[in-house]
Amino acid sequence: MAFLRQWLLGVVSCAFLVSLLDQLTPEGSVRKLARFSGGLVLILCMLRPLGTAEPRELALDLDGLSADRAALEEQYRDVSGQSLAAVIAERTGAYIEDKAHALGAEVTAEVTVREEDGAFIPDRAVLFGEENAELSVLLTQELGIAPEKQEWRAER
Incomplete structure (x- = not known):
């Protein structure tokens, strides 16, 4: 939960700074460049957790999911059969x-x-x-x- 709070605080802070930069830049091509750069920085800030995550954390345990699914299906069949029998x-x-x-x-x-x-x-x-x-x-x-x-x- 602390990780999520820290990430959200970082995104909000970045958005605040990008907004402040947008308000302080003069009209014209400089403002367009500042908005584009600010948008890229905001996207990078939002995607930062993907860069710091371990590949093992991102990998899906498909065998475990398959086993869990099979167990849940069996449990459902048992409960369904018992209900039907009753x-x-x-x-x-x-x-x-x-x-x-x-x-x-x-x-x-x-x-x-x-x-x-x-x-x-x-x-x-x-x-x-x-x-x-x-x-x-x-x-x-x-x-x-x-x-x-x-x-x-x-x-x-």
Whole structure:
């Protein structure tokens, strides 16, 4: 931060001196030459940090950037997959509860999903409420949740 402050102070001081020089020079070709020279000095003052920087500091660490990018992509895929799995589990649970309600049963469902070929598929269901054979068959036929992966519990 001190480097930036020092650089900015130098640029402002240089601009002040160039402006002062511009005001003090007489009209005509002398003023044009003074403005041109002042502009060059101001540009050099602004670009001074590039001349004092080490080449190692200016070089980009492309391998490090590539590794960071790959790690961030993997992290994004994991978070995205977890979010998608949670949404699918929640919506499948709501679907089961709607089907149970249509059959006249009061059931609350918690669904677990598994990943298969890049897609999340309902794998297991914990059902809270009175066991319903019709709903169990429906879960097997429509969602592919086998009867042994359907766990019925009386209370939550």
